[in-house]
Amino acid sequence: MHRVQLHYTLSRDAGNALIRNPLPELLQAVAERGSISGAARGLDLSYRHVWGALKRWEEQLGGELIVWGKGQSAQLSEFGTKLLWAERQAQARLAPQIAALHADLERAFAVAFDPDAHVLTLYASHDDALATLRAHAAQPGSASPLHLDIRFVGSVDAIRALNEGRCTLAGFHTVEHAGAESLTAHTYKPQLQPGLHKLIGFAQRTQGLMVAHGNPLGLRTLADVVRTGARFVNRPLGSGTRVLLDDLLAQSGIAADAVQGYGLHEPSHTAVAQAVAAGAADAGLGIELAARARGLDFVPLVQERYHLACLKASLDQPATLALRTLLRTTQWQAQLAAVPGYAPLHCGEVLAMSTVLPWWKFARRKPERPGRAG
Structure with a gap:
C-alpha cells in the first residue's frame, strides 16, 4: 500500500501553487x-x-x-x-x-519574518485567564505582536520545564500565606532559587468547590464533603491544585483517604467541572470560571496568587519585556477583572520572591565583631 506524505516549500519564490508534487x-x-x-x-x-x-x-x-x-x-x-x-x-x-x-x-x-513580532513559550498550570491573555496578545493592529505558545501542564512540571530550558516562562499558583512547613513550600522551594529566578505578577484568583446547580448537598467546606460522603474528583499529582488540596486537608485535620474519590483525578479544571456536570461526581476543587461555564455553583474556599516565573537572564529579553508591558496595560487588566473569580494583582511587575513566597526569609548578616588587639 502506498501512502501520501505532505511537504511544503519555504522560500521567497515558492510560486503560487497551493500544493505541489x-x-x-x-x-x-x-x-x-x-x-x-x-x-x-x-x-x-x-x-x-x-x-x-x-x-x-x-x-x-x-x-x-x-x-x-x-x-x-x-x-x-x-x-x-x-x-x-x-x-x-x-x-x-x-x-x-x-x-x-x-x-x-x-x-x-x-x-x-516579522522583526517586530515576538513568540514566548510558556509552560503553565491550567488557567483559563492565560488562554484569554493569549487571544488578547494576538489581536491584530498591535505595533509589536506577541504570540504566546502555551502548554498546560502541572505547576511542578511547568517549573521543571523552565529549569530544563524548555520554556521561557512557567505559570504556577500558591495560596496567599503558605507556611514554611506547608506542602506548598516543600514542593516549590527546591525548584525556585533567589538570584536565579524572578517572579512576574499576573493575577489573584479564587479556588473553591464546584458543585451541582443549587448545591443539593449543601457543601460549604471540605469537612462537609467528608461528612456527607460526597463523591469527589481530584487533580493529578504534580498539579498546583492537588498541592493546594493536600494543604487544605492538612489544615483541616482531614486524612486524604477520608475523601471519597480522592484517588480519582481529571487533567484540568474544565474536566473536573464536566465530571460534576455529568453527574459522575458531586464536587471537585477548581476555579470559578470553569464552574460557571458548565452551569455549576461555586463555593469559594481560598484566594491564591498566580505567578509567572522566569530565569533572571530572560527577564529583559524582548519577548518577556513585551509581555510585561502588555500585562501593565489598563485594557488587559480590565479584561482580566471581568473574568469570574479573577482580579489583576501586580500585573507585569517584577516581585521580590521573599515577599510573594513567604517561606523565603533571608536573615540579615550580622556585622563581624572586631578582633581583639594583640
Whole structure:
C-alpha cells in the first residue's frame, strides 16, 4: 500500500501553487510535449534530470509511467495517466481545505519574518485567564505582536520545564500565606532559587468547590464533603491544585483517604467541572470560571496568587519585556477583572520572591565583631 506524505516549500519564490508534487508536474509536461526532451525544456530542467527522476519514480511506485510506440512520441502509460487523474481529482475536491491550510501556514511563518513580532513559550498550570491573555496578545493592529505558545501542564512540571530550558516562562499558583512547613513550600522551594529566578505578577484568583446547580448537598467546606460522603474528583499529582488540596486537608485535620474519590483525578479544571456536570461526581476543587461555564455553583474556599516565573537572564529579553508591558496595560487588566473569580494583582511587575513566597526569609548578616588587639 502506498501512502501520501505532505511537504511544503519555504522560500521567497515558492510560486503560487497551493500544493505541489514533482511527479504530476513531470507527467503533465510529458503528456503536453510528447517527449522527455520537450518536457525537460518546458520545466527548465536537463534531459538527464527528467529521465532519472521518472526512472526513480517507477522503481519507488512499482509501475511503468512512460511508454513509447515504434515511431511514436512518448505517452503516459495507463498507470501514469491514472496517477495524474488522481492528483487532479484530489486537488479539485480539497481545494478549499488546501487553500485554508496554505493561508494558515503563511500566517504562521509571517511571524518568523516579522522583526517586530515576538513568540514566548510558556509552560503553565491550567488557567483559563492565560488562554484569554493569549487571544488578547494576538489581536491584530498591535505595533509589536506577541504570540504566546502555551502548554498546560502541572505547576511542578511547568517549573521543571523552565529549569530544563524548555520554556521561557512557567505559570504556577500558591495560596496567599503558605507556611514554611506547608506542602506548598516543600514542593516549590527546591525548584525556585533567589538570584536565579524572578517572579512576574499576573493575577489573584479564587479556588473553591464546584458543585451541582443549587448545591443539593449543601457543601460549604471540605469537612462537609467528608461528612456527607460526597463523591469527589481530584487533580493529578504534580498539579498546583492537588498541592493546594493536600494543604487544605492538612489544615483541616482531614486524612486524604477520608475523601471519597480522592484517588480519582481529571487533567484540568474544565474536566473536573464536566465530571460534576455529568453527574459522575458531586464536587471537585477548581476555579470559578470553569464552574460557571458548565452551569455549576461555586463555593469559594481560598484566594491564591498566580505567578509567572522566569530565569533572571530572560527577564529583559524582548519577548518577556513585551509581555510585561502588555500585562501593565489598563485594557488587559480590565479584561482580566471581568473574568469570574479573577482580579489583576501586580500585573507585569517584577516581585521580590521573599515577599510573594513567604517561606523565603533571608536573615540579615550580622556585622563581624572586631578582633581583639594583640
